[in-house]
Amino acid sequence: MDYSALKTHLAGLSMPNPTMLASGILGISAGTLRAVAEAGAGAVVTKSVGLKPNAGYPNPTVIQVECGFLNAVGLPNPGIHKFIEEMGELRDLNVPLIVSVFGFSPEEYAEVASLAAEAGASAIELNLSCPHVKGTGIEIGQNPEMVKLTVRAVKDRVDRPVFAKLTPNVARIVDLAEAAYSAGADAITAINTVRAMAIDVETFRPILANRFGGLSGAAIKPIAVRCVYEIYESVDLPIIGCGGIRDWRDAVEFMLAGASAVQIGSAIALEGLSIFKSICDGIISYLRRKGFRSVSEIVGLAHKK
Amino acid sequence: MSGWHIKNNVMRTVEILDVKPENPHVKTIFFRDEMCASAEPGQFIMVWIPGVDEIPLSISSIYPDGSSSVTVAEVGEATRALTRMRAGDIIGVRGPFGLGFKVSGERALVVGGGTGMAPLMMLINRLVEGGVDVTVIEGAENSNKLIFLDRLNNLSESMGVEVLFTTEDGSYGFRGLATDLAERVLCNKRFDVIYTCGPERMIRKAYEMAKAYSVDFQASLERYMRCAIGICGSCTIGKYRVCRDGPVFDMERIGEIEEYLGVLKYNESGERIPV
Numbered sequence: 420m421d422y423s424a425l426k427t428h429l430a431g432l433s434m435p436n437p438t439m440l441a442s443g444i445l446g447i448s449a450g451t452l453r454a455v456a457e458a459g460a461g462a463v464v465t466k467s468v469g470l471k472p473n474a475g476y477p478n479p480t481v482i483q484v485e486c487g488f489l490n491a492v493g494l495p496n497p498g499i500h501k502f503i504e505e506m507g508e509l510r511d512l513n514v515p516l517i518v519s520v521f522g523f524s525p526e527e528y529a530e531v532a533s534l535a536a537e538a539g540a541s542a543i544e545l546n547l548s549c550p551h552v553k554g555t556g557i558e559i560g561q562n563p564e565m566v567k568l569t570v571r572a573v574k575d576r577v578d579r580p581v582f583a584k585l586t587p588n589v590a591r592i593v594d595l596a597e598a599a600y601s602a603g604a605d606a607i608t609a610i611n612t613v614r615a616m617a618i619d620v621e622t623f624r625p626i627l628a629n630r631f632g633g634l635s636g637a638a639i640k641p642i643a644v645r646c647v648y649e650i651y652e653s654v655d656l657p658i659i660g661c662g663g664i665r666d667w668r669d670a671v672e673f674m675l676a677g678a679s680a681v682q683i684g685s686a687i688a689l690e691g692l693s694i695f696k697s698i699c700d701g702i703i704s705y706l707r708r709k710g711f712r713s714v715s716e717i718v719g720l721a722h723k724k
Numbered sequence: 725m726s727g728w729h730i731k732n733n734v735m736r737t738v739e740i741l742d743v744k745p746e747n748p749h750v751k752t753i754f755f756r757d758e759m760c761a762s763a764e765p766g767q768f769i770m771v772w773i774p775g776v777d778e779i780p781l782s783i784s785s786i787y788p789d790g791s792s793s794v795t796v797a798e799v800g801e802a803t804r805a806l807t808r809m810r811a812g813d814i815i816g817v818r819g820p821f822g823l824g825f826k827v828s829g830e831r832a833l834v835v836g837g838g839t840g841m842a843p844l845m846m847l848i849n850r851l852v853e854g855g856v857d858v859t860v861i862e863g864a865e866n867s868n869k870l871i872f873l874d875r876l877n878n879l880s881e882s883m884g885v886e887v888l889f890t891t892e893d894g895s896y897g898f899r900g901l902a903t904d905l906a907e908r909v910l911c912n913k914r915f916d917v918i919y920t921c922g923p924e925r926m927i928r929k930a931y932e933m934a935k936a937y938s939v940d941f942q943a944s945l946e947r948y949m950r951c952a953i954g955i956c957g958s959c960t961i962g963k964y965r966v967c968r969d970g971p972v973f974d975m976e977r978i979g980e981i982e983e984y985l986g987v988l989k990y991n992e993s994g995e996r997i998p999v
Contacts, residue, residue: 445957445965447994454963466957466994474992478770478778481951483733483818492956497995504996621737621814622774637728665728688730688953691968 424706425699425714427461429657429679430580430605432515432542434461436699437714438670441661441684442467442519442544442584447496449508452516458692459699462515464682465502467546469521469555470531472498477628484617487636487663488685491551491629494521499531503538515541517582523554525565525572533576542579545569545604547595548586548611550633557586557614563598570602582659584608585646587639592646593653600654608659608682609646613639635685637663644676651677651719665689667701674714675721732759733953735772735816741791742811746871750839751807752784752795757817760792765847766824766944766972769794770952772816773809777802780949780967782843782921783820795842795871821952822971825850825942829916831857833939835906835930837922838864838871843944843971844921845872852883859886859909863902863926867895903929910937917942924999928986931978941975945985948992960990 425436439462445451446465455463475495482489496502499520509516518535520543522528532543547566549556559565566583573581583599585592587610596607612633617626625631643662650658660678664670665686673681686694702714711717742754760769763783771794772778779802784795798804809815825847832851836844841862851858860879864870870889880887889897890905898905903926906918910933920930921944934941947959947966954968962981964970969977978985991997 444955445960447957448960448990450963451957451960451965472993472995475950477776478950479735479772479816480778481953481956482735483730486728488951488955490951490956492950495958495993497993501995619735619737619774619816622816624774626735626772626816628777685955688733688951688955689728691954 420700420703422699422703424703424712427680427714429659430542430582432462432580434515434680436461437674437680438695438698439517439659439680439682440464441682442546443492444684444687449505452509453512455692455695456512456514459695460514461680462517464517464519464544466496467494467519467521467549468496468499468502468531468535469494470499470527472496472501479626479628482617482626484634486638487634488688489615489617489627489632489634490612491627491632493629494549494552494555499534503534506538506540510539517542517544519544519546519584521546521549521555525569528569529572529576532573532581536577536579540579542582543573543577544582544584544608545573546584548584550586550588550612550614551629551631557588560586560595561589563594566595566598567602570599570604574603580605582606582608584611586611587642587646588614593649596650596654600656604656606657606659607650607654608661609650610639610643610662613642635663637665639663640669644672647673647678648676648721651722667698667705670698670702671705671717674717675719677719677722679715679718730953732820733818735818737814737816740809740811740813740815743809746795747868749869750795750797750871752793753806753809754791754793755815755817756791758790760817760820761786761790763792763820764824765850766843767820767822768971769817769819769821771806773802773805774814774816776805778816779803780952782944784842784845786846795839797839818952822967823969825919825944825972826974827851827854827856829856829940831913831915832859833906833909833915833918834858834860835902835918835920835922836860836862837902837926838869840922840944841871844919845875847919848879848885852879852885859888859913861888861890861902861905861909863890863905866891866893870896902926903933906930907933910939915939924986931985934975941978942972943978944971945973946971947989958990958992
């Protein structure tokens with residue numbers, strides 16, 4: 420099949436197609452990042468990396484709920500210094516390697532990001548939206564002022580594209596998008612998981628060891644589509660849509676709302692790594708059927724009055 | 725699209741029916757769950773110990789009355805809490821998950837180390853039912869660490885299964901490592917397949933032997949696990965995820981991850997550490 424209609428240019432990155440591995444899924448080892456790229460993802464985003472090694476929470480960390488998954492893994496990562504060794508095995512990766520970073524202050528985000536960029540990251544995605552770790556993620560990313568400070572601190576130290584991954588756990592996500600835009604972000608990723616919880620009725624206990632976690636999957640897709648649609652109307656930045664995407668129809672829906680690319684995560688549990696290729700095949704057929712020559716032509720079409 | 729539901733991944737809370745000591749450190753825990761009772765030999769489940777942890781364990785037996793068991797050694801906080809639970813206590817189960825053992829060939833050599841015998845015990849029963857000529861080698865540090873002695877000796881007496889025990893201190897059966905004994909057995913008899921589970925260095929040696937003797941090979945591997953459904957990336961070995969692409973790996977797939985087998989794994993933080 421000819422995939423040239425899927426070529427995607429986003430914030431200076433060239434991708435063979437608009438599908439990306441979402442952060443938090445698989446991307447902690449060189450082996451699995453490579454496996455995802457070989458399976459057909461247009462780019463891969465690593466699990467979030469911080470300054471120091473972190474073991475994350477005890478299990479249960481990932482559980483199934485109605486229409487999706489609930490997770491509180493707790494940002495496990497080997498720390499950027501060790502992770503750079505992992506990145507060393509990915510120099511010949513044939514798609515962009517985007518490193519997701521987190522920190523406990525704007526300066527720490529910038530420190531981790533600059534080390535990742537020096538080590539060869541194609542772009543940096545700022546995790547401003549993890550809903551279950553104290554002192555980072557949403558605790559920084561729910562506050563537009565902090566988003567602005569963090570994006571600016573990172574942009575000052577990094578010469579690669581910087582994506583701000585935003586949380587839906589606020590009244591107005593566009594305030595966050597505008598803050599990221601004003602501080603010089605190169606793209607917006609929307610959305611991260613929705614803060615949520617599940618309780619076992621036999622033992623009267625919250626099931627996640629951390630009690631609270633983030634909801635992903637089908638349940639949050641309409642929320643994510645709405646966020647992408649609102650952000651598209653408010654800021655002039657490329658958007659990467661994320662949240663409950665499982666097939667080409669979901670991916671196209673995000674693109675019509677304004678996403679230039681899409682990230683896929685939880686659905687890998689259902690479809691396996693072949694999901695990237697099947698979504699690409701589906702988009703190609705859709706473009707052909709509707710008479711479009713390039714996937715970029717459908718971005719934001721739902722906004723036409 | 726509908727159907728985000730993964731049927732076997734829903735956590736079910738079940739009552740413990742019975743707890744049977746296998747040796748001073750290992751217990752077998754019985755419970756009833758329809759999906760667990762449909763597991764293939766070598767598949768695993770996630771067991772939730774409420775308020776403590778959730779850990780992967782192989783199914784060690786399934787009975788006609790619909791009950792099944794896991795067999796667990798006390799090695800840390802979670803396993804200690806689990807081995808101290810009693811009949812009537814509640815645990816959560818998810819699964820069964822992963823790829824189990826594939827029954828093939830007419831003469832099978834089963835090599836197990838310590839609680840690595842848990843998934844193999846169910847396999848041995850399946851092999852015997854299928855009329856396969858089975859030789860079992862179980863190795864442990866000493867006689868106190870052997871498990872399933874009764875079950876294996878029964879199979880030996882009633883079904884003619886050759887069962888060989890070996891301990892590092894010679895306190896029961898042969899003296900030495902399971903792989904030393906396996907080598908002697910392989911010299912004298914032709915096998916179609918070696919099935920193994922236990923310490924990874926033992927698995928590594930058994931793999932080298934399988935190659936040297938041109939015998940087919942299947943091994944159940946272990947890594948730190950979280951989601952069990954192939955998305956968290958914790959149990960990576962090379963390009964494979966143990967929860968989804970394993971835990972049982974065949975000769976071909978082991979060949980693809982040879983450089984890591986018995987050499988390297990990732991800890992909870994995702995740091996590379998020696999096995």
